[in-house]
Amino acid sequence: MRNRYHLGLAMIFFLSSVSITAAQDPQKKSAPTWKEIQPLFEDNCTVCHGGEGPTRGLDLETRAGVLKGSRAGAVVTAGKPDDSELVKRIRGESEPRMPLDGPPYLTETEIALIETWIRAGLPDAAAEKPAEPGGKQKPKEPEKTAKRGPPAPGEPVTWSHVAPTFAKRCVKCHKDGGIRGAAPEGLELISLERVLHGGERVALIPGNANASPIFRHIQGIASPRMPLDGPPYLTQGEIALIERWIQGGALDSAGKSSPIPAGRKVRYRGRLTGIWQIDGVKVVVDGSTRIDKKKRPGVGDNAEVRGVILPDGRIRATRLRRR
Ligand code: HEC
Numbered sequence: 001m002r003n004r005y006h007l008g009l010a011m012i013f014f015l016s017s018v019s020i021t022a023a024q025d026p027q028k029k030s031a032p033t034w035k036e037i038q039p040l041f042e043d044n045c046t047v048c049h050g051g052e053g054p055t056r057g058l059d060l061e062t063r064a065g066v067l068k069g070s071r072a073g074a075v076v077t078a079g080k081p082d083d084s085e086l087v088k089r090i091r092g093e094s095e096p097r098m099p100l101d102g103p104p105y106l107t108e109t110e111i112a113l114i115e116t117w118i119r120a121g122l123p124d125a126a127a128e129k130p131a132e133p134g135g136k137q138k139p140k141e142p143e144k145t146a147k148r149g150p151p152a153p154g155e156p157v158t159w160s161h162v163a164p165t166f167a168k169r170c171v172k173c174h175k176d177g178g179i180r181g182a183a184p185e186g187l188e189l190i191s192l193e194r195v196l197h198g199g200e201r202v203a204l205i206p207g208n209a210n211a212s213p214i215f216r217h218i219q220g221i222a223s224p225r226m227p228l229d230g231p232p233y234l235t236q237g238e239i240a241l242i243e244r245w246i247q248g249g250a251l252d253s254a255g256k257s258s259p260i261p262a263g264r265k266v267r268y269r270g271r272l273t274g275i276w277q278i279d280g281v282k283v284v285v286d287g288s289t290r291i292d293k294k295k296r297p298g299v300g301d302n303a304e305v306r307g308v309i310l311p312d313g314r315i316r317a318t319r320l321r322r323r
């Protein structure tokens with residue numbers, strides 16, 4: 001994520017000259033073309049709005065994809081940046097603001113450049129310079145200073161690494177006004193803040209992946225397995241990344257760990273795999289735990305455990321019974 005700030009700085013120097021001249025006369029030749037806009041989308045958007053199954057069907061990898069828009073329709077209106085949903089999203093005038101895993105968001109300079117491009121009619125590079133006879137090779141892209149994507153080996157996993165998976169595979173249902181209406185179980189997976197808040201129950205316990213419903217449901221330990229519209233489910237790589245992210249403290253995009261939701265309630269249903277363990281989640285059982293006399297579970301039984309989260313992230317069972 002820090003790289004994005006560096007990139008941002010580099011872009012300010014690189015772009016300010018372009019946008020100033022362009023702003024003076026948007027119709028002039030100096031209006032940015034797709035060639036200048038594409039790297040902005042690539043560095044900030046295409047992890048979610050690109051590749052296989054781009055979020056909302058909006059593919060920002062190509063100019064054609066930008067023009068095509070999302071499942072809901074056009075996101076840009078040529079000549080009218082102020083009417084363009086894409087601009088409203090990067091300005092935060094339409095919620096949620098883009099990029100979804102921000103801050104950081106685009107700089108004023110970057111936003112102005114995109115607006116100028118839209119105002120000028122979204123020129124393609126080819127429209128500026130007619131194709132060279134014989135179809136000359138494209139000039140090589142300048143080397144990028146930073147790119148969003150998976151963490152480098154040994155780099156801590158942050159929200160920005162896992163957010164694209166949530167965006168592509170979960171948000172369509174897990175937000176209010178999603179394809180199922182209200183967010184299932186009140187769980188919105190649209191921002192780190194909402195993920196941490198959880199729904200009717202806590203969905204994530206930083207530092208304790210095994211006990212976190214998000215991890216249990218994507219692995220299929222807890223049913224129904226998520227995403228509900230799978231298969232395909234998440235790949236082993238995606239699951240492992242989310243596990244590392246939770247286990248490492250559910251770092252935000254800037255690398256700060258998330259607080260443990262001490263005192264909040266959890267519930268597990270599954271098989272008792274040990275004393276006291278439910279599907280591998282260790283729970284603390286003490287004098288205050290209510291164990292049903294008639295329905296006292298033994299190892300191997302189907303059971304339900306209700307509990308509260310302790311300040312260190314472990315679970316204290318408040319109630320234990322056979323199901
Ligand atoms: C981490 C994933 C992620 C990133 C990065 C991201 N988006 Fe999005 N984007 C989403 C999700 C999820 C939605 C759907 C939100 C909603 O339901 O309203 C969305 C919605 C949108 C929409 C509205 C589409 C519609 O159908 O109305 C636009 C426009 C958009 N994004 C543009 C961008 C741009 C431009 C960038 C980069 C500057 C960007 N997004 C970066 C996940 C992302």
Ligand code: HEC
Binds near residue numbers: 169187224227
């Ligand atoms: C097609 C819609 C859909 C998609 C996509 C989806 N979910 Fe769900 N999710 C649901 C529904 C519906 C429930 C409630 C299921 C039930 O309890 O029967 C649910 C429940 C959950 C729960 C349990 C919440 C609780 O408090 O019990 C978690 C955690 C969860 N989903 C995580 C995810 C994750 C993570 C993804 C993406 C990898 C995802 N879901 C994708 C529809 C969806």
